[in-house]
Amino acid sequence: MRRILSLILSIAALCAVPVAAQERAPLVLAAASLQESLGAAADAWAGKGHARPVVSFAASSALARQVLAGARADLFVSADEEWMDALAAKKLIAAGTRANLAGNRLVIVAAAGTRGGVPARGAGLARVLSRGALAMADPDAVPAGKYGRAALKKLGAWDAVAPKVVRAENVRAALALVERGAAPFGIVYATDARASAKVRVAGVFPADSHPPIVYPVARLAGATNPAAEGFRRFLLSRAGKAIFRRYGFSAR
Numbered sequence: 001m002r003r004i005l006s007l008i009l010s011i012a013a014l015c016a017v018p019v020a021a022q023e024r025a026p027l028v029l030a031a032a033s034l035q036e037s038l039g040a041a042a043d044a045w046a047g048k049g050h051a052r053p054v055v056s057f058a059a060s061s062a063l064a065r066q067v068l069a070g071a072r073a074d075l076f077v078s079a080d081e082e083w084m085d086a087l088a089a090k091k092l093i094a095a096g097t098r099a100n101l102a103g104n105r106l107v108i109v110a111a112a113g114t115r116g117g118v119p120a121r122g123a124g125l126a127r128v129l130s131r132g133a134l135a136m137a138d139p140d141a142v143p144a145g146k147y148g149r150a151a152l153k154k155l156g157a158w159d160a161v162a163p164k165v166v167r168a169e170n171v172r173a174a175l176a177l178v179e180r181g182a183a184p185f186g187i188v189y190a191t192d193a194r195a196s197a198k199v200r201v202a203g204v205f206p207a208d209s210h211p212p213i214v215y216p217v218a219r220l221a222g223a224t225n226p227a228a229e230g231f232r233r234f235l236l237s238r239a240g241k242a243i244f245r246r247y248g249f250s251a252r
Contacts, residue, residue, distance in 0.1 A: 025051040026228040027072075029063040031079035031215065032170040033104070033144065033189050037247035038077065044243060045234050053231055059170035061141040067092055067220065074228035077101060077217045077235075079171075079189075080143035084216045091221060097229070098218040099236055100252035102244045105190040106147050106210060108203035109178050118185070118203030125152075125203075126160035128185075133166045135177035135186035143213075144171035148187035151209040175199065189213070191248040214252055 030038050035057050046052035056063070056073070064083040067076065068090060076093070078084045087093050108118050108129075119125045129152075137145035145167070152158040168174035171188050178186035179198040186199070193201050217235055219228055234240045241251060 023051040023227050024225050026053045026074040026223075026225045026231055028053050028055045028075040028077065028231070029067070029073045030055050030057055030075075030077040031060045031063075031143070032057045032172045033079055033192055034077060034215070035172070036195050037102075037191070037244045037249060040247070041235055041240055041243045042231075044239070045231055048234075050227060050230070053227075057172075059137065059142040061138075061143070062169070072222050072224075073220055074223040074225045075217060075219055075232055077215060078143070079104075079213070079215055080146065080211075081214055081216055082146075083143070084218060087218075087220075093218040094221050094223065097232060098216055100214050101217045101235055102215045102241070102249035103252045104213040104215070104249055105207070106144070106151060106205040106213065107188060107190050107193050107201045108205070109175065109186050109188055109193045109196075109199040110184060110202040111178060111181060112198050112200050114184075114200070114202075116202070120203070120206070121155040122157065125155055126157035129157060129161045130164050131184065132164065133177075133183040134161055134164045135166050135168055135174040135183035137171045137174050137187075138167045138169065139165070142168075142170055144174070144187065144189060147210040147213060148205075150211060151187075151205040154209040155205075194248045215249070 042053045060078040060083045064086055118128050136148045139145035139149035152161055174186045175188045175192050177183045193199055219232055
């Protein structure tokens with residue numbers, strides 16, 4: 001009888017454990033520009049009784065290279081399609097799980113309190129941006145930098161500006177250079193500028209001056225956490241996308 005009672009009490013105790021305590025938190029690799037929005041999405045998911053996802057933020061290029069090198073994670077959210085394509089080419093994303101999560105705009109920022117705008121194109125744009133250091137994410141690898149270089153080339157300013165470029169490891173590092181006064185101008189996403197009270201938008205790149213800015217999300221092929229798919233679906237749901245719109249991202 002005692003054994004039966006003990007078994008009943010054990011089962012009752014197990015049933016009393018909250019779902020979040022039983023559920024293992026998924027590991028998400030995400031572009032640096034998603035810090036506030038994806039953090040809020042993770043909080044919202046946890047508020048539904050799930051384990052809060054663990055999110056690692058860095059340049060999409062750095063995260064994708066980690067996965068290519070064998071790093072294990074559950075979800076990947078990239079700031080461009082090329083790095084997701086690189087993982088897909090190696091069959092490192094789960095079939096049927098890739099989807100576009102959000103979009104963004106590319107802007108030029110200057111320190112808050114400064115004045116004046118930046119010419120839209122050509123010689124005027126090149127003249128202003130080449131007066132001092134221009135902070136931007138590494139244009140050879142990081143999505144924000146690649147978009148920035150494409151825009152400056154399209155607008156006829158890259159050749160003059162290139163020698164002044166200070167390459168940062170990701171878009172938030174480029175933003176920080178402008179915040180600290182280490183560079184008079186920087187190229188970041190509109191959502192990065194919105195997240196900082198220390199900078200202002202001095203110019204907005206025309207949408208057709210660079211490839212569309214798209215954030216794809218996918219479950220990684222090596223994911224072993226059942227909770228990962230639920231969080232991926234939440235991000236793509238109406239409620240999930242509303243969170244990203246609240247932080248300035250556009251719908252995709």
